[in-house]
Amino acid sequence: MNEVARLGHARIVLIEDDPESRASLQMLLEEEGAEVVAVSDAEDGAEAAITHLPDAVICDLDLPGMDGFYLIQRLRDHEIRGNLPPSVAIALTGHDGEEYRLRSIGEGFQHFMTKPAHPEELVSLIQDALNARAVV
Structure with missing residues (x-):
């Protein structure tokens, strides 16, 4: 473990179909x-x-049954209806096309990252996004 846990006690929901x-x-x-x-x-x-109202959601876009776009639509709808602060949402996908990035942002993800996720970049992205959320 790092000397300093950079994500503190952030609650994160991770959705990834590959075990x-x-x-x-x-x-x-x-x-x-x-x-x-x-x-x-x-x-x-x-x-x-x-259920958990996480600080952040990291979601693969290509999932069995329903995709990550379905998930972000449900989450954003719940946040709006409940007058809740939006979770930081990161789309994580093997697709690197600009159309996927634009659709992800348009559907409600704030960030987009292609696989394979580089650990340092992912943790820094989450840390920066959570810090920016705390300031707002």
């Missing part, structure tokens, strides 16, 4: 001090996000 990627990302985030709920599909991810 190995999910486990490695969960371990990385927990080593940085985050409390992580990790699930494998958009339906469970939406329920986890609505």
